[in-house]
Structure formats: structure tokens, C-alpha cells
Amino acid sequence: MEADRREFLKQTGLLLVLTGAAAQAWDFVLAGEPEKAPTYKLLDHWWAMAMDIRKCIGCGNCVRACKTENGVLLEPDCFRTWVERYHVHPDDPGHPEVDSPNGGYGGFPEKYKAGDGSKNFFVPKMCNHCAHSPCVQVCPVGATFESPDGVVLVDKTYCLGCRYCVQACPYGCRYIDPRTETVDKCSLCYHRITKGLTTACCEVCPMGARKLGDLKDPKDPIHDFLKDHMIHVLKPEMATGAKAYYNGLDGSVR
Template sequence: MNKDRRNFIKQTGWSILGGGLLISVFPLLPGSAHASKNKNHIFAFIVDIEKCIGCGKCVNACIKENSVPNDFYRTWVERYHILENGEVIVDSPDGGSDGFKPQEFKHKVEKAFFVPKLCNHCKKPNCVQVCPVVATYVSKEGVVLVDDKHCVGCSYCVQACPYGARFINPETRTADKCTWCYHRIKKGYKPACVLVCPTGARQFGRIDDPESPVHKTVKEKMLQILKPETGNEPMTMYLGLDKEVR
């Protein structure tokens, strides 16, 4: 009897130790640090910089559609002026929501363009990796979302996002960001910003759908991503991205 008990305790001990080791080793396995592993990233967002006119309709549509609080942005537009002396001037007054007033510079402007920004819905998102309570997660379609009923508001994800796409919503006191209008795309609609863009600078759709404009762009065009060195593999991609854009 005593021997049985000893064996039982021994085996339980080994099982707990083994289980503990397995659990602790699991996060170290390649790729497992990123929750989006095995998720189907079926959507992509394409921004065509040459088409953007900086009208700010997208920013306003986003604010209205998602009740974005004042002074924070789920999407915004940046304006770049590259001067002949090499100086780069970037601005985004009120996130570009009211468009942009012309600016004058001492030096000649060589290049000027607008860059719409939003959450990159990365394949390997830093924000998901660092969220301590699984409030930030990747949906089965590959969209990075926040569960504001579970988020503790620690801001770790805000710090971890290399794109400045996240903020703490002062009303909910939780992390907030672009969801690609998840409530709309689930029903087959376009995100609000894509819908209102007058020039087609913003495209959204399924990569695997031959009817989707995104499908053709991804297959045929040369695309860039923001901060590729982070290894985040964004699913928001850019056409005509200048080297000065970060």
C-alpha cells in the first residue's frame, strides 16, 4: 500500500514536472510567440500613395463609423514634403481630417505626397504577443482585434506597436485601434475609409478572391510594407512608398 502511494506520488510529481516543462518550453518554440500562427490571413489592405489627395474623408468616415474619441485616430493621413536640400517635413494636422493647407518653404519642394496610415494587422503582431491577458487577439480571418471587456488598460500594446496605431480610449480606458471595420467586413461590406475614398487610394478585400481588386494588386504589383525590419509582416501594404516613410 505504502509502495503504491509512493509510486503514485512519484508519478504525479513527474507528471507535474513534465507538464510544467512542456508549458514553459512551448512559448520558446519557433513562431509560437505570435498568436496569429495558423490563422488564415485572408484580407489585405492596399494603400496607393500616388492616388491619395489628402482630402481627409477617410479619417472623418472612420471617426463617425467607429465613434473615435477626440484627438485620437484609428486612421490618419500624413503629408510629406521632401525639399531639395534633403530636408523632410512631415505633418498631419488633426490626423489630416480637415485636409491640408498649402505650406511654403525656403527651399524648393522636390517631392510631396500623402501617406494614409492605419493598423497594419500584422501576421506577427507585437501587440498580440505582449498583451498579458489575451485581450488583443487575431480573429480567424487574420484581423487584429481588442476585447474591450477584457482589456486591463496597461498600454503595453500601445508601447509595442511600432506604427503608433494604438491608443488608450479615454472613454473605455482600454486599448483601441483600427479593426478594418470588422463589423462591416464580416457582412461583406468595405471598411468605411475605403468606401468614402474618392480616388481609390484605399483598397480592401480578400486576397484569395479573384474578383477582389486586392487580389490582382497583390498578385501583380510591387508592394512595400512599413518597417519590414520588425518582422511583423503587415497585411496593410503600400504602392509607391517612399524611403522616407516610416
């Protein structure tokens, strides 16, 4: 009887103290793994990506890591992130020569010569996780959406594979996965960032040229990045609310 009462008080106390998410976490605390508890709060984050073109060396680590982490097909038209090489000649800066051999998966074999007066640089590209995404607006079934924490995601069980969003994305960030005939795109490694890890591409970038940032976290270094550099987004005239912020973005980049 005494033990029962103790048990009852313990359970009642737990119920009062640990409600909601905390109660879920308690199972993990009891299992000795408190760090694995689902502590992610959907409305406390607003994810963005900071990219520094002055740092990108075109090694292709991000492209390879993204495919590995997300099981993206190795086919040369399936990319969640890719790297482009720009060759801008001063006589015609409006018409740069752009190439991206296999998305930069195997790096960039030397193609240009130093000293011809041209400007050469790499541009890492990925989903801009727009706050007002054209791709979301055209989806007829609600299969693609802006999550409350600012990530544009795909509901693969809802996607019809109609390809409207592929055409609507001004950045060319979507493709149809031939295995499922549904759309695929960068998920900002949603399975990683919700566990406190950074994205696979950021994890392996040797130059720190791309950094995941949480705009709702006042201590996140992305605020310094945005404040201390001259920042630009791709195609601002389309008012997509793009959240891939570039430092050193040349006017020739499309």
C-alpha cells in the same frame, strides 16, 4: 393526424438537410430576408489593405468617416486612421518634414510652395493588421489578438488598459480611449466586412486610394494590385507580417 405527420416529415427533412450554419440561415429565409443570414465563414478570409500613395489627395474623408463609423472621439490624439503629409527636400531625403494636422481630419491647409525642388505627398496610415503582431505578443491577458481571418482585434471586456500594446506597435496605431480606459484601434470595420461591406474609409475614399482586399479570395482585385505594382510595407525589417500594402511608398516614409 395527417397534418401532424406532414409536419413531422417537414421538420425531419429540414433537420437532415439544413444542419449547422444553414439551419440558422433558414430563420432568415422564412422571414423573407435571406440576405441577412449569418453566412460569414471565419476561415474563408484573410483580410488585407491595399493603399496607393500616388492616388491619395489628403482630403481627410477616410479620417472623418472612420471616426463617424466607429464612434472615435474627436480629440486630436484619438485616431484609428490618419493621413500624414511628407515634405522631402532633395538635399536631405533622410529627414523629411512630416505633419498631420489633427490627423488630416480637416484636410491639409497649403503649407509648401510649388517649384522649390521638394517632393510632397500624402501617406494614409492605419493598423497594418500584422500576421505576427508585436501588440498581440505583449498583451498579458489575451485582450488583443489576431482573428482567424487576419484582423487584429481588441476584446474590450478583457483589456486592462496597461498600455503595453500601445508601446509595442511600431506603427503607432493604438491609443487609450479616455472614456473606457481601454485600448482602441482600427478593427478593419470588422462589423462591416463580415457583412459583405467594405470598410468606412474605403467606402468614402474618392480616389480609391485604399481598397480592402481578401487574400484568400482568388477573384479579389488585390491580387492584381500586388502583382502589377511595386509594393512595399512599412518597417519590413521588423518582420511584423504587415498586411497594409503600399504602392509608391517613398523610402523616406517611417
